[in-house]
Amino acid sequence: MRKLSCVLLAPLALAACGGGTGNLAFTTYGEDFIEVGIPAAPSPDDEGVVDGWSVRYDKFLIVLSDLEVDDDEGASVVGDPTERVFDMTRRGPHAVAAFSELPAGTFREVAVTVKKASGAVAGNATSDDVALMNTAGYSVYVEGEATKGGVTKSFAWGFDTQTRYAECEDADGALGVVIPTGGEAQLQLTIHGDHLFYDDLQSPDAVIRFEAIAGADVDDDGKVTLAEVGAVDLTALPEGEYGTGGDGSVQDLQAFLRDLTRTFVHFQGEGHCHAERL
Amino acid sequence: MGTKASLLLLALPLAACGGDGRGYTQVALEVAADAPSAPNQHGYIVTLTRAEASIGPVYFFEGEPLFARVRRQALGLLIGTAYAHPGHYQEGAAVAELLDPRVVDLMAGDAAALGTADGVTGAYNSAELTFGPSADLDGVAIRVAGTAEKDGQTIAFSGSLTDTITIEGITFGATVGTNTAKVRASIDLGAWLERADFGALGADGVLTPGDQPHNALSRGVDNTSSIRFELIEP
Numbered sequence: 001m002r003k004l005s006c007v008l009l010a011p012l013a014l015a016a017c018g019g020g021t022g023n024l025a026f027t028t029y030g031e032d033f034i035e036v037g038i039p040a041a042p043s044p045d046d047e048g049v050v051d052g053w054s055v056r057y058d059k060f061l062i063v064l065s066d067l068e069v070d071d072d073e074g075a076s077v078v079g080d081p082t083e084r085v086f087d088m089t090r091r092g093p094h095a096v097a098a099f100s101e102l103p104a105g106t107f108r109e110v111a112v113t114v115k116k117a118s119g120a121v122a123g124n125a126t127s128d129d130v131a132l133m134n135t136a137g138y139s140v141y142v143e144g145e146a147t148k149g150g151v152t153k154s155f156a157w158g159f160d161t162q163t164r165y166a167e168c169e170d171a172d173g174a175l176g177v178v179i180p181t182g183g184e185a186q187l188q189l190t191i192h193g194d195h196l197f198y199d200d201l202q203s204p205d206a207v208i209r210f211e212a213i214a215g216a217d218v219d220d221d222g223k224v225t226l227a228e229v230g231a232v233d234l235t236a237l238p239e240g241e242y243g244t245g246g247d248g249s250v251q252d253l254q255a256f257l258r259d260l261t262r263t264f265v266h267f268q269g270e271g272h273c274h275a276e277r278l
Numbered sequence: 279m280g281t282k283a284s285l286l287l288l289a290l291p292l293a294a295c296g297g298d299g300r301g302y303t304q305v306a307l308e309v310a311a312d313a314p315s316a317p318n319q320h321g322y323i324v325t326l327t328r329a330e331a332s333i334g335p336v337y338f339f340e341g342e343p344l345f346a347r348v349r350r351q352a353l354g355l356l357i358g359t360a361y362a363h364p365g366h367y368q369e370g371a372a373v374a375e376l377l378d379p380r381v382v383d384l385m386a387g388d389a390a391a392l393g394t395a396d397g398v399t400g401a402y403n404s405a406e407l408t409f410g411p412s413a414d415l416d417g418v419a420i421r422v423a424g425t426a427e428k429d430g431q432t433i434a435f436s437g438s439l440t441d442t443i444t445i446e447g448i449t450f451g452a453t454v455g456t457n458t459a460k461v462r463a464s465i466d467l468g469a470w471l472e473r474a475d476f477g478a479l480g481a482d483g484v485l486t487p488g489d490q491p492h493n494a495l496s497r498g499v500d501n502t503s504s505i506r507f508e509l510i511e512p
Contacts, residue, residue: 195364198364200364201364202364202446202447202502203364203446204364204446206364234497235473235475235490235493235494235497236490236493237493239487239492239493239496239497240441240496243497243500244497244500244501245446245447245501245502246447246448246449246501246502246503247503248469248472248501248503248504251473260364263364
């Protein structure tokens, strides 16, 4: 944790210092889609997997790092580079970090980075899981299975994508955080696990699918590997599915999944952050 | 047109009042195309003899597309920020729009006029363009024909896309003033066919729904990087 003294803060924060101090707590939460599962959608208009599959995560590890809160002049109010590994399948919300005696006021820049583990510590993950992430250098690791009828496909995929989520705003469009004098603000980094199975990298009409991933299991051993999804050229999938928006470099299903790992982190539930590739 | 047009119409009189610093303006739109200039991914040298498209509507937005910086507050409460994010994309309201589609011969050489968009002055940071089926194009949205050459063999091909394809979140960065600006949309025809494996075509050379070249064309057209908008007269 890094706390700056009032004298180092920009004018807005200085004014805030004069107004007192407050506390700030970051939490993270995987919601039912990660903690319980993603059901098959009863109809195309319902939430869930639209092609009849249901998906359950058994492990959803993510490295949350570089918690940032800045004032409008860019001066750091919170800057915490600690890499913490969370297993989002555990019932949450989970405490990430808490900061006390911060200048009270409105701080419009909140950011967090999902980065490759290198010296990460446990958030709520087991020591074995932390070791897995550090050894492999993963930022995200998921295990789970999908079922449809009598067919089950399992997956165990690690990713090393690094994404900084900045300029976070809540679902009402309010940027950042208000730290109240004498009180505590809470910021939830909400992880949307259903996004890993979206069928478009950009479209507002993206839906959740698994059929193409299941079909990648060419050796039919019930385990869909990253190598297998990497062998699926997007032009072999039905037109209208797995569109890549402006990223023409994404040409196979593995690259597609990698890109979707950059969309996991949300802010205060359904709020958004601006995702920057690192 | 729906919501996007309604919001723009709401914005125009308010902007004209000077409430948010934006005023009414017009934007002349034209379209040009770049022919394929290198072998595609499958090694085919593609020479187009025909490329036509029914283009429109075209919208411009204040928000920027995926993984681009987002400018905020330029339009106050009227215009939201854009998030090109699967399942969550919120385009905000349009800052300019050209509603009527027009069929364009993309092999004509010179840039073709699309029409004049109504809009407001200020930052234009992304665009949306639709290819839609048109009676003026035999009911299709896009039609292509040409040859693909590889290893001494030449394959004649033709094909069309019949479904409406709306390309959202096209990168564009410009500041439009009160004078009528001119914006050019340049279409990379090579990108349209970059992933087409012409060897997978049937003997008639027709791109058919379900075959790889048709799929590749559909994905190539839908790729936002195949279109580049630029302000050529501020």
